[in-house]
Amino acid sequence: MKKFAAALAIIAMTALPALAKGYTISFNQIVEHPALDALRKGVQDELAAQGFEVSYNIHVAQGNISTANLIARQILGENPDLVVSIATPTSQACAQVIKKIPIVFAAVSDPVGAGLVPSLEKPGGNITGTTDMSPVDRQVDLIREFLPGLKRLGVIYNSGEANSVSIVKALKQVCDQLGITLEEATIANSAGVYQAAKSLVGRSDAVYIPTDNTVVSAFEAITKVGYESKLPIFAADVDSVGRGAIAALAVDYYQMGRQTGEMAARVLKGADTAGMPVETLREFQIHLNPASAKKMGVEIAEAMLKRADKIVE
Amino acid sequence: MTWYAFLGALEQGCAYGLMVLGVYLTFRILDFPDLTVDGSLPLGAAVSAVAITAGIDPFVSLAIAMAAGFLAGMVTGVLNTKFRILHLLASILTMIALYSINIRVMGRPNMTLLGKGTILDPLYGAGLSPSVAAPLLFGGICLLAAGFLMWFLHTEFGLAMLATGDNKQMITSQGVNTHNVIIIGVGLSNALVALSGAMLCQSQGAADVNMGVGTIVAGLASVIVGETLIGDRSINRAIIAALLGSIIYRLAIALALGLKLGRFSFTPSDLNLITALLVVTALTAPKVRRRLRFR
Numbered sequence: 001m002k003k004f005a006a007a008l009a010i011i012a013m014t015a016l017p018a019l020a021k022g023y024t025i026s027f028n029q030i031v032e033h034p035a036l037d038a039l040r041k042g043v044q045d046e047l048a049a050q051g052f053e054v055s056y057n058i059h060v061a062q063g064n065i066s067t068a069n070l071i072a073r074q075i076l077g078e079n080p081d082l083v084v085s086i087a088t089p090t091s092q093a094c095a096q097v098i099k100k101i102p103i104v105f106a107a108v109s110d111p112v113g114a115g116l117v118p119s120l121e122k123p124g125g126n127i128t129g130t131t132d133m134s135p136v137d138r139q140v141d142l143i144r145e146f147l148p149g150l151k152r153l154g155v156i157y158n159s160g161e162a163n164s165v166s167i168v169k170a171l172k173q174v175c176d177q178l179g180i181t182l183e184e185a186t187i188a189n190s191a192g193v194y195q196a197a198k199s200l201v202g203r204s205d206a207v208y209i210p211t212d213n214t215v216v217s218a219f220e221a222i223t224k225v226g227y228e229s230k231l232p233i234f235a236a237d238v239d240s241v242g243r244g245a246i247a248a249l250a251v252d253y254y255q256m257g258r259q260t261g262e263m264a265a266r267v268l269k270g271a272d273t274a275g276m277p278v279e280t281l282r283e284f285q286i287h288l289n290p291a292s293a294k295k296m297g298v299e300i301a302e303a304m305l306k307r308a309d310k311i312v313e
Numbered sequence: 314m315t316w317y318a319f320l321g322a323l324e325q326g327c328a329y330g331l332m333v334l335g336v337y338l339t340f341r342i343l344d345f346p347d348l349t350v351d352g353s354l355p356l357g358a359a360v361s362a363v364a365i366t367a368g369i370d371p372f373v374s375l376a377i378a379m380a381a382g383f384l385a386g387m388v389t390g391v392l393n394t395k396f397r398i399l400h401l402l403a404s405i406l407t408m409i410a411l412y413s414i415n416i417r418v419m420g421r422p423n424m425t426l427l428g429k430g431t432i433l434d435p436l437y438g439a440g441l442s443p444s445v446a447a448p449l450l451f452g453g454i455c456l457l458a459a460g461f462l463m464w465f466l467h468t469e470f471g472l473a474m475l476a477t478g479d480n481k482q483m484i485t486s487q488g489v490n491t492h493n494v495i496i497i498g499v500g501l502s503n504a505l506v507a508l509s510g511a512m513l514c515q516s517q518g519a520a521d522v523n524m525g526v527g528t529i530v531a532g533l534a535s536v537i538v539g540e541t542l543i544g545d546r547s548i549n550r551a552i553i554a555a556l557l558g559s560i561i562y563r564l565a566i567a568l569a570l571g572l573k574l575g576r577f578s579f580t581p582s583d584l585n586l587i588t589a590l591l592v593v594t595a596l597t598a599p600k601v602r603r604r605l606r607f608r
Contacts, residue, residue: 032582059570060581065524066329066531067566067584069517070321074570076444077315088423089521095427096518097321097443115425115519159416160522162423188412 022053023268024080028071028094030087031063033213034239035253039106042257043084043264050265065089072097082264085129088114088162095127102273105129106260107253109163109211111278120278128273130260131280132251134211134236136170138284140178142249143234146298147206152181154204154231156196156222158214159186167210167236190214194221201225206232209240211250219243223292230297241287242312246298252285285309314564314571320444322567326560327451328512329531331458333539333559334552335505336532341551342466343498344478345393348404348529350506352411353385355525357507358514359418362426365515371432375511382507383500385411390496415522422522431515447516454512455556458505463549474498475548535559538595565591 025047029036040058047054057078061068072093075083083103085091091105095116106129108114117123120131144150153175157164168184175182183204185196193215200207209215209222216237223244226233235245238252259279267273288308293300305311314322332354339347357378364374385407392403416422436446465471476484477494485491506528514520539558545551569587572579579587 029581058581060584062582062584064527065517065521066325066513067570069513070318070325070563070567071570072517073321073324073444074315074318074567076321077317089519089523092423092425092427092519093517096516099443113421113425114423115427160412160422162421162521165421188409 022055023082024055024057024078025082025084025264026057026075026078026080027059028068028075028083028085028090029058029060030068030090031213032060035211035237036086036107038254039086039257039260040084042254042259043106043261044257046258046261047265047268050261052265052268061090065093069093069097075101082267084260084264091116091127091129099126101126102267103127103129104260104264104267104273106256107132109133110166113166114162117278122274123276123278124274126273128276128278129263130256131278132211132253132256133170133280134167134251135249135284136167137174139208139234139236139249140171140174140180142247142286143206143208143232144178145304146234146246146293146300147232150180150205152183152204154183154185154200154207155210156185156187156193156200156207156215157210157212158188160188161212161214164210164212164215167212171208171210187214190218193218194225197222197225197231198229201229201231204231206234209233209235209245211236216240219245226292227295230295232293232296232298238285238287238310241289241292241310244292245289246293246296246300247286247288247304247308249284249286251281252283255283255285256281287312314567317444318567318571319564320448322563323448323560324444324451324516325513326563327448327455327556328516329509329535329563330451330455330556330559331512332506332509332528333532333535333555334455334458334462335502335509336529337536337552337555338462338502338505339499340533340536341545342474342478343495343502345400345495345499346404347386347389347499347502348401349385349389349407349411349499349503350528350532351525352408352415353382353503353506353525354510354513354528355415355520355522356385356411356418357382357510358520358524359415359424359510359522360507361511362424362514362520363418365426365429365431366424371430371434371515375432375508378507378511379504382510383504385507386500386503387496389503390499393499394492394495412522419520419522424520425518426514426520427518432512433515451512451516454508458508459552459556462552466548466552470494470497531562534592535562538562538592541596541599561595562592565595 059071068090085094085105088108111117187196233245235248238250241248286308287310289312339345360378360381361374389404389407392398393400473489477491535558539554543554
């Protein structure tokens with residue numbers, strides 16, 4: 001038992017309290033990833049712009065759900081003024097444990113399906129936030145501007161990611177209404193992406209890539225298939241345009257962070273989360289990649305070039 | 314580390330403790346490296362979540378989860394013994410199959426339990442705060458499971474299991490059917506792992522198909538940390554060591570989360586590295602000390 005006592009002593013020694021100045025905010029983020037990091041920075045910039053003096057406790061679960069759960073407990077002990085949880089599993093972990101501190105979540109596609117709020121309009125508890133549900137109807141419209149005769153749309157996603165499953169469900173509805181056949185290719189890890197993309201050649205006129213962490217991490221494999229088979233590829237996040245997608249109409253995660261930061265500011269000023277509806281992003285951005293379009297056999301109209309927020313060289 | 318973080322680590326250490334007992338059973342007793350656990354942990358969570366959502370009592374859902382885990386383990390055992398597939402490969406096959414099965418069970422990759430009844434409700438009803446109730450209940454269940462294992466491994470069947478892991482030829486010549494011993498042993502191990510998953514999903518508010526990733530790593534690390542710090546001179550002691558190993562492993566992660574060293578600060582992405590270093594320190598400290606003493 002002496003060893004165990006020694007272990008406890010080490011734990012006690014490192015339990016140094018963090019010095020707080022002004023407000024304290026704790027982040028529980030599932031994984032480090034350019035979009036999610038941009039979101040976190042957006043929250044911090046917005047609060048700074050509004051003149052809040054905040055000290056931050058930033059925790060990243062390294063993609064591990066049990067660590068996310070442990071972080072929620074850690075935050076309970078830090079007793080911050082506000083918790084910001086980024087992504088679905090981290091938000092669920094926080095919602096389960098933290099009942100008295102307000103929580104603002106971000107980057108959750110389906111807050112109702114995830115059990116975080118009973119309805120988007122009336123959260124009713126200590127938790128509210130922003131949802132990054134893709135505007136799939138507008139995204140499909142964008143693809144149809146490039147390919148007016150679109151009949152078969154392919155989609156690659158990880159059937160194990162809750163967010164992607166909700167997006168594909170919404171996508172299916174949109175396609176049904178427009179008389180487009182949705183061709184699905186599911187994968188379990190990023191090693192399967194290349195094969196999944198190949199499987200869509202010949203049975204789809206274009207491919208839509210949702211904001212799926214597993215698929216997006218291997219985007220270059222999809223670009224390669226697009227080039228080889230002249231298969232147009234469209235993305236739901238702007239970063240993938242730089243990696244070869246023809247175009248994306250998407251949430252700008254930094255802007256989403258600013259909007260989440262606005263909500264956080266209201267809570268810090270005393271607003272009650274229970275009465276604050278879950279917000280969807282107000283503005284979306286269009287990014288274009290003309291060089292990729294050419295290699296995938298798609299022409300970009302002059303009007304589209306003018307509309308784009310950013311053109312990737 | 315704060316008091317809440319400490320209790321949280323204790324809670325997770327106990328909830329994962331059952332998984333560690335399962336890993337101990339296969340890895341140390343049966344000498345069977347079983348990767349099924351990465352799939353049977355979320356299986357237990359999924360089954361429990363579906364059962365509770367369907368209105369079944371949360372405690373009964375634990376039993377159903379264990380039954381599902383037992384079946385999953387038996388599949389690995391049968392693949393290994395009857396179909397003569399290498400144990401490592403047999404368990405990987407079951408594990409990857411379970412990924413699809415778990416999504417089938419839930420009908421989606423993530424199933425929420427927020428706002429639903431759990432096994433912790435009776436304790437909340439008794440006035441205990443959530444952060445105290447969970448470690449108490451999970452700790453209690455762990456001790457029951459440990460007591461059961463101590464008894465079980467001293468029964469005739471348990472002794473046959475020990476002998477199967479030690480020397481298969483010898484025990485076969487004694488007339489024991491090692492196939493049945495392996496099938497039931499791996500089944501029992503995965504029943505414990507699934508129970509662990511069921512308790513975890515009730516404590517974290519959701520079952521997620523990806524929650525099993527890295528289970529085997531945590532399980533082996535816990536078994537080995539326990540053996541190093543507590544010792545494994547007898548079966549009973551080794552079982553207690555496995556449980557304490559699980560708690561120490563989670564404490565190490567909680568410690569890494571709260572680590573701040575003056576002006577030098579770790580970034581959040583260093584978490585895995587720090588955890589690994591803490592575990593390595595726990596593993597090597599007794600050896601280093603022994604060497605110093607002999608000098």
